């Protein structure tokens with residue numbers, strides 16, 4: 001159990017592909033002071049990019065790759081959620097809160113049921129925090145009406161990427177009032193915080209008190225969910241989840257990449273691509289570090305990072321609908337091998353460095 005005798009809250013962080021869930025975890029890890037957070041990170045691709053990027057920075061990270069945990073986790077297995085939570089609760093770990101980052105395609109209701117169904121008396125369900133990409137929300141919702149149901153079950157709505165919203169009359173999908181109004185209409189009871197870089201006050205997540213208030217909207221929504229007939233794994237058979245439509249293709253190379261050709265891949269990815277994430281190494285003079293790559297609905301961001309003692313390599317996961325795996329592999333393979341005469345090729349990558 002944790003250093004205190006309180007129950008450890010288990011918080012689920014969900015949200016569509018690229019909304020800012022990992023950014024939120026990183027923010028929590030940096031800003032939670034003495035609170036020790038245990039992380040369970042589920043990723044859709046065969047390479048668990050999110051967990052690999054967090055592991056090494058903190059203890060208590062468990063990665064669950066290759067499929068949404070809402071369908072692939074077997075509760076009774078040694079790798080089941082119950083067993084993982086129990087491991088994190090070992091007294092030596094001194095964990096005060098457990099945060100589960102769901103894959104961007106997970107079904108939040110199933111995750112809530114999964115956590116609420118945990119029997120260990122040392123934990124308490126800490127609520128569903130749902131991240132929304134403010135810039136992509138209206139378009140994603142048109143494509144996936146089921147996102148409305150995800151927002152309805154949230155206990156805390158984090159509307160992230162506020163920097164992409166605009167007050168200009170011709171802002172269309174980026175119009176601030178329209179976006180916020182559409183989200184509020186779906187869930188008027190959950191508190192909504194508008195953020196950039198997922199900067200949320202950690203006390204909004206780690207105070208478990210609101211969940212125990214009888215009769216509050218959180219408790220009611222949980223009760224309703226628990227009463228629903230379609231239970232546990234049967235739900236995966238009976239219902240279509242977002243991830244039924246999506247595929248992921250994973251690419252790895254130990255050979256350095258060609259920055260210019262990789263930038264073209266990110267800018268003009270194969271048909272059906274929505275999300276690209278991972279890291280690359282270019283092994284060029286002055287640019288031998290890790291380049292963390294992100295593309296969400298066509299928006300590209302690249303960050304410089306270190307290898308933290310790992311051997312340099314490239315690992316990229318491409319997620320989308322109707323992806324042709326062979327095309328993805330062929331195009332990424334064609335971007336292997338730097339051109340040492342292309343002195344300025346790296347600029348096609350560094351131009352996407354996030355302004356900080």
Ligand SMILES: Nc1nc2c(ncn2[C@@H]2O[C@H](COP(=O)(O)OP(=O)(O)OP(=O)(O)O)[C@@H](O)[C@H]2O)c(=O)[nH]1
Pocket residue numbers: 015016017018019020021022023024050103104105131160161162163164195196197198275277294295296300301302354
């Ligand atoms: N413009 C902008 N980009 C952001 C903001 N917050 C996060 N991002 C970027 O959005 C991209 C996706 O962020 P992640 O935190 O990896 O998103 P995620 O929800 O974990 O992604 P998946 O796990 O793939 O679903 C990254 O490039 C982030 O740097 C923000 O407030 N504004």
